[in-house]
Amino acid sequence: MFRKILIANRGEIAVRIIRTCREMGIRTVAVYEASDRESLHVRLADECVQLPGHAGFMEPETLLAIAVERGVDALHPGYGFLAEDANFIRACEGAGIAFIGPPAEVVAATSDKIGALEKVRAAGIPTVIHSTRSFGDDEFDDLTAEAGRLGFPLVIKSCSGGRGRGERLIARADQLAEVARRARMEARAVYGNSRLFLERAILPAHQIGVQIVADNHGNLVHLGDREGSIIHRNQKLVEEAPSLCLSPARRAALLDTALRVARLFNYQNVGTVEFLVDETGEFYFSEIKARIQIEHTLTEMMTRLDLVREQIRLEAGEPLGYSQPDIEIRGWAITCRLQAEDPARRYMPSPGHLRHVRLPGGPEVRVDTYLYCDSEVPAFYDPLIAKVTVWAADRPACIDRMRRALEDFAIIGAPTNLPLLMSIMRSPGFVDGHYTTDFLAGEVAAKPATDIEDVRRDLAVIAAVLYSRHHEAFVPRLPDQWATGWHRSSRQIR
Numbered sequence: 001m002f003r004k005i006l007i008a009n010r011g012e013i014a015v016r017i018i019r020t021c022r023e024m025g026i027r028t029v030a031v032y033e034a035s036d037r038e039s040l041h042v043r044l045a046d047e048c049v050q051l052p053g054h055a056g057f058m059e060p061e062t063l064l065a066i067a068v069e070r071g072v073d074a075l076h077p078g079y080g081f082l083a084e085d086a087n088f089i090r091a092c093e094g095a096g097i098a099f100i101g102p103p104a105e106v107v108a109a110t111s112d113k114i115g116a117l118e119k120v121r122a123a124g125i126p127t128v129i130h131s132t133r134s135f136g137d138d139e140f141d142d143l144t145a146e147a148g149r150l151g152f153p154l155v156i157k158s159c160s161g162g163r164g165r166g167e168r169l170i171a172r173a174d175q176l177a178e179v180a181r182r183a184r185m186e187a188r189a190v191y192g193n194s195r196l197f198l199e200r201a202i203l204p205a206h207q208i209g210v211q212i213v214a215d216n217h218g219n220l221v222h223l224g225d226r227e228g229s230i231i232h233r234n235q236k237l238v239e240e241a242p243s244l245c246l247s248p249a250r251r252a253a254l255l256d257t258a259l260r261v262a263r264l265f266n267y268q269n270v271g272t273v274e275f276l277v278d279e280t281g282e283f284y285f286s287e288i289k290a291r292i293q294i295e296h297t298l299t300e301m302m303t304r305l306d307l308v309r310e311q312i313r314l315e316a317g318e319p320l321g322y323s324q325p326d327i328e329i330r331g332w333a334i335t336c337r338l339q340a341e342d343p344a345r346r347y348m349p350s351p352g353h354l355r356h357v358r359l360p361g362g363p364e365v366r367v368d369t370y371l372y373c374d375s376e377v378p379a380f381y382d383p384l385i386a387k388v389t390v391w392a393a394d395r396p397a398c399i400d401r402m403r404r405a406l407e408d409f410a411i412i413g414a415p416t417n418l419p420l421l422m423s424i425m426r427s428p429g430f431v432d433g434h435y436t437t438d439f440l441a442g443e444v445a446a447k448p449a450t451d452i453e454d455v456r457r458d459l460a461v462i463a464a465v466l467y468s469r470h471h472e473a474f475v476p477r478l479p480d481q482w483a484t485g486w487h488r489s490s491r492q493i494r
Contacts, residue, residue: 001316002026002074002098006067007076008057012368014041017076021306029070031056031063035378040370054380057081060088064117067097074098074315083291084111099316102269102290109265110288113159114197120285123264125257127285129200134159136195137184146198147176149456153201154166158187164234165190202284204436206277210258211299212493213310213423214267219320222255223299224329230424241298244433250281261285270311294337294387297368301333301372301391316487331391332398336406338386340377342415351379352414360408364391364401377414380469399425
């Protein structure tokens, strides 16, 4: 087993990895840049090293130099940054440092978006319809011709990375030039690669992911499905497991297909096979996420497996230790992503100093975050600041538990999307389970982010507190220290 692991990430995922490493008796090294120096992952790690700037998370040479200097024997990439960079994985292996995740050849194959789709289609598995090649900055005429061949609506996607970056919906031909320009700019800024490809859009659709776990001894299992159809800017806000849109027969077929796809790529370690499901229930392979995902906490609540522990064990060469019949998937789970952005101001990012943080708790309530009182939300990173995951025996109880958890959450210092998440949990469309990827453009978007009854309640509480303080301001009383048990006892003794 590994002695020391460098965590090449930050925020809630770095905190989550550190806590599992502590459970396993493994020392950790955190990396950070100046604006993130007070972040919780820096405080929890056994060692920490400052990066020259926030771009350091994307610099393989910098991270490897730190890893070698600190004598680590493994590196965990988390998600994003260099988590799906095959060249970085090879560089780690060349330096004698284990990369906790799939091997370089697997990541290279799954990161080739068009190649992966063609490989899966050749195996007789339905996929989304896509362009046969990608397009560079100077190939707009070719892009336009391919768009005309595929037909609108289309989705334009970056050839690199994931998490919805560099991805846009194009409803009509007259939108192509501007949408492609924006997607290219974002892809270049995030991934350093501006090449794009096209997919024919499936509307409306459900986004379904199947969690897979595989060792390097040929053992492979799935851990059930998750639905992430409530999205904003192509990034998931609310996920639940299992999906409501799948019948038992369709679920069995989809899970079996996910295992077939994983075997096509000789997959190893933890990952997710993603599908789009249309109105009729037909499903289409979309991509493989060759890393741990943000929403892995859903699967952990449903199976009681620690997926980060599994990642570390598998990279150390250990076998799975269980087979598909051993996996028990029970109950229902929901995850909400708390973002430092203001839905009332067109989702403007809201970095800043948090004067007060109160985290929810209670039975089967889990919070993954790097927040604490007097902490900072930096301006340079993804707005995700916390995940709330709850579990219950059935879906209605799970929704009720999530509502209570969100009501318990309090943050003072920066606007967040907490009111929007509360609105989603009350929305008839979500409660009834009748939602697809266009959900946020519908009933929730038409409502104010903050319910008027919540505002009235908060104003009443504020008024009561101010009234109480005003009327107690001049009431004489003993100093607090005189009212302690020690003072009372000492007076009686005399």
